[in-house]
Amino acid sequence: MQKEDLDFFKKWFLDYVDQFSSPEVFIQENVKLKIEHTARVCENILLLAKAENVEEKDCRLAETIALFHDLGRFEQFTKYRTFKDSESEDHALLGVKILENTGILSILSQKEKDIILKAVEYHNRMEIPECTETTTEFLFYLKLIRDADKLDILKLVSEDCEKEEELRNPVLEFNIPDTPGCSENIVEDILNNRMSKLADAKNRNDIKLLRLSWIFDISFPAAFSLLRERGYLETILYSMPETEEMQMVREHIESYLNAVETRARNKAVKTDVI
């Protein structure tokens, strides 16, 4: 992909989202939230791609995926006033539909187009497709966008944890009540290294735990390093109630991260030796 192609997409994106700017504060704030989120996901994906020594032209492809991954969010929020896919529609599929209907990707090769459309389509799925000869390249980009996206959602959640009640964005927590305790299923998921389902989240603690469970879907060592450096997980973990269950969750997450880091270090040492 050429630099001019990416510049064209960036300009198109700004024009596209401009149509959703609204005099209504509720809409405007959440449209702005997603524009800013997109910009940070673009930054994140570049950091991850560069850490993987991805070539410049492929970094541009990765950045395009980040730029368009939440394209469906703007129409979704304006139409349904929620980011909850189960109460509106799948924002990833909506994004793919918009990309196809506008024909914006027609300046690219068929291969680049396919990678972008599939990465957008699968970026929010619970499970990713199996690795086969034909999916290897697409899966690399899919993992990049999933990591880059999760990094920014964890940032937003951790920032919200530090805010006073009235300054928090209820939309980020899907308007779920702030009641005591947490769902057994979600704790069980974390202790078994699984991502949790939104359907199991009954209160604000569950939403925080669900976001924490996303670490089990993180793929790249650079994403784990960024999580550590930026301290998102600690902030979320230490905003949870001091219960035995939470202590278990904290210890489990800590040992999972340590194991991942040790594995990454050993791999790096081996590569150095070779």
Ligand SMILES: [Fe+2]
């Ligand atoms: Fe996103």
